[in-house]
Amino acid sequence: MLTTEEVKKIASLARLNLTEGEIEIYRGQLSSILDYVGQLKEVNTDGVEPTRQVSGLQNVTREDEVIPSSVDEHERIINQFPQKQDGLLKVRAVFE
Amino acid sequence: MYPNPNELTIAQASDRLECGEFSSTDLTRSCLDRIAATDSTLQAFVTVLEDEAMEQAKLADARFTKGQRLGTLDGIPLAIKDVILIANTRATGSSKILSNYTSAYDATVITKLRAAGAVFLGKTNLDEFAMGASTENSAFQVTKNPWDITRVPGGSSGGSAVAVAADQCIAALGSDTGGSVRQPASLTGIVGLKPTYGRVSRYGLMPMAASHNIIGSMAKTVEDASILFQAIAGKDAKDSVTVDREPITYNLEPRTLNGVRIGVPKEYFIDGMDKEVEQSVRAGIQTLKDLGAEIKEISLPHTKYALGVYYILVPSEVSADVARYDGIRYGYSVETDPEYLKDHKSLTLFDVYQDSRARGFGSEVRRRIMIGTYALSAGYYDAYYAKAQKVRTLIRQDFMHAFNDVDCIATPTSPLPAFKIGEKADDPLTMYLADVFTVSLNVAGVPGMSIPCGFTKNNLPIGLQLIGNYFDEARLFQVGGAFEQATQWHLKKPNL
Numbered sequence: 154m155l156t157t158e159e160v161k162k163i164a165s166l167a168r169l170n171l172t173e174g175e176i177e178i179y180r181g182q183l184s185s186i187l188d189y190v191g192q193l194k195e196v197n198t199d200g201v202e203p204t205r206q207v208s209g210l211q212n213v214t215r216e217d218e219v220i221p222s223s224v225d226e227h228e229r230i231i232n233q234f235p236q237k238q239d240g241l242l243k244v245r246a247v248f249e
Numbered sequence: 250m251y252p253n254p255n256e257l258t259i260a261q262a263s264d265r266l267e268c269g270e271f272s273s274t275d276l277t278r279s280c281l282d283r284i285a286a287t288d289s290t291l292q293a294f295v296t297v298l299e300d301e302a303m304e305q306a307k308l309a310d311a312r313f314t315k316g317q318r319l320g321t322l323d324g325i326p327l328a329i330k331d332v333i334l335i336a337n338t339r340a341t342g343s344s345k346i347l348s349n350y351t352s353a354y355d356a357t358v359i360t361k362l363r364a365a366g367a368v369f370l371g372k373t374n375l376d377e378f379a380m381g382a383s384t385e386n387s388a389f390q391v392t393k394n395p396w397d398i399t400r401v402p403g404g405s406s407g408g409s410a411v412a413v414a415a416d417q418c419i420a421a422l423g424s425d426t427g428g429s430v431r432q433p434a435s436l437t438g439i440v441g442l443k444p445t446y447g448r449v450s451r452y453g454l455m456p457m458a459a460s461h462n463i464i465g466s467m468a469k470t471v472e473d474a475s476i477l478f479q480a481i482a483g484k485d486a487k488d489s490v491t492v493d494r495e496p497i498t499y500n501l502e503p504r505t506l507n508g509v510r511i512g513v514p515k516e517y518f519i520d521g522m523d524k525e526v527e528q529s530v531r532a533g534i535q536t537l538k539d540l541g542a543e544i545k546e547i548s549l550p551h552t553k554y555a556l557g558v559y560y561i562l563v564p565s566e567v568s569a570d571v572a573r574y575d576g577i578r579y580g581y582s583v584e585t586d587p588e589y590l591k592d593h594k595s596l597t598l599f600d601v602y603q604d605s606r607a608r609g610f611g612s613e614v615r616r617r618i619m620i621g622t623y624a625l626s627a628g629y630y631d632a633y634y635a636k637a638q639k640v641r642t643l644i645r646q647d648f649m650h651a652f653n654d655v656d657c658i659a660t661p662t663s664p665l666p667a668f669k670i671g672e673k674a675d676d677p678l679t680m681y682l683a684d685v686f687t688v689s690l691n692v693a694g695v696p697g698m699s700i701p702c703g704f705t706k707n708n709l710p711i712g713l714q715l716i717g718n719y720f721d722e723a724r725l726f727q728v729g730g731a732f733e734q735a736t737q738w739h740l741k742k743p744n745l
Contacts, residue, residue, distance in 0.1 A: 163619045167568065167606075169619070170603035182678075183616065183619055185678055193554055193561070193637060193640050196554055196636075202642055204642045207460065207645065208446050208490070213490070222354075229352075235584055242577075245596075245597075245601060
């Protein structure tokens with residue numbers, strides 16, 4: 154069973170502000186999910202390579218070129234910014 | 250009796266459009282009328298694009314008048330799961346965090362369907378960001394199963410499944426990360442195809458576990474599922490996992506299954522599965538045998554670990570996928586929420602992140618973010634994520650070994666028929682078990698299709714899942730198509 158402190162730590166790492174009540178509910182639920190997935194421990198995986206891609210592709214690359222978007226598209230994207238100024242995304246200072 | 254246009258399949262409606270029996274405007278109108286008459290009960294649609302759809306239909310009709318029909322899908326009204334972007338249209342993912350979001354561009358599948366002349370009726374409801382198996386986890390509404398409106402339609406593509414099953418559209422698109430096309434198809438009595446990983450571009454699909462998910466067709470027949478699949482499949486430079494492969498042809502000729510080897514894995518007939526589901530699926534397998542297929546019992550020994558692998562890897566990927574919803578770039582932000590600002594005068598950047606996310610995400614999304622964050626965190630990575638990727642290799646090897654001996658695998662799609670609304674809502678683990686027969690295909694990347702194979706005594710649909718080898722969707726269409734020609738299950742309609 155996860156401790157209350159562990160759940161608080163996870164929530165903080167995940168940037169989720171939870172109430173004390175929510176922390177307790179998730180503590181039970183997350184613990185039972187982790188118990189369930191813990192059954193993988195019983196599988197012998199000695200010498201088994203981890204999967205990195207399922208359909209056999211490797212190292213797909215492309216030219217790193219700028220493809221301009223239309224004026225409309227540009228405007229639609231800017232319209233989605235919660236805070237904007239002069240057509241730019243406005244953000245809070247990172248260092249305070 | 251002559252059916253209403255909205256009740257037709259893509260193939261039937263296309264023939265009638267071709268010979269001028271009705272127009273795309275008539276066809277689109279009949280779907281919109283059906284939506285207006287039934288959707289206050291069913292709640293399949295988050296957004297209905299009435300004006301846009303009628304405009305597209307008129308353009309299709311103008312092409313027909315000039316003898317310039319673009320092909321089978323020209324003028325055909327489709328429903329689109331609301332995780333797929335249509336330019337300049339609201340796209341919510343059924344999440345509060347995107348409730349006012351308008352997409353700037355078309356997803357590649359939409360670009361392709363637009364070029365084929367398809368009409369978009371609207372955006373369908375889902376479990377928030379496609380996380381769930383009942384469509385109850387939507388921030389907006391609970392979609393009802395048309396066969397029994399006290400029951401769920403399955404999920405996460407429940408809105409698209411219901412739109413097809415209730416003839417609100419001719420066909421639909423869904424997305425499948427662990428069963429989200431096939432399980433709701435099974436629970437609503439329609440055909441649902443999950444293509445091979447990498448067959449269809451996910452550009453413009455809201456991300457949900459990128460190493461598992463794919464866009465698929467939801468349709469009234471196997472032929473329609475194939476038509477839609479061919480229209481959306483193909484390599485796309487904007488999704489680097491897509492592959493360049495020959496298109497699949499679908500042959501309507503009546504056929505037998507002589508020489509086709511079908512495997513039945515013993516691990517998919519488990520204690521606790523519904524008896525009526527088991528009987529119908531077994532009877533369906535007998536039908537395949539009667540059609541000439543050779544039935545072989547096989548073993549996929551790591552099946553029981555697929556759900557455990559899935560619920561480590563998918564939350565891990567999800568925790569990264571949804572990191573973009575930060576209250577800064579787009580979507581819900583506490584900075585522009587007057588209610589929130591009333592009680593919070595001085596805000597730090599950290600507050601904006603953690604309060605926007607806590608208020609914007611529903612409980613299942615938060616749960617998966619936290620499981621993923623935990624599984625990827627220092628000290629736990631090897632025990633969870635790395636271990637799961639190794640067991641994933643074993644699950645893939647099970648399928649590869651099986652396909653040395655068989656051409657196709659037949660299983661139940663879901664262990665249970667449609668369950669009651671609310672029945673599993675409080676216990677996440679029980680809900681996860683609804684996908685026990687579908688997740689291993691996403692873990693491995695192989696294609697699968699659910700087709701109707703019977704009904705319970707209570708008149709609830711049951712689905713048969715066909716599993717194919719990598720890139721062998723053609724086999725699913727062959728076996729599913731032959732099954733459909735020999736049975737009547739797909740013709741049954743719910744009474745509404």
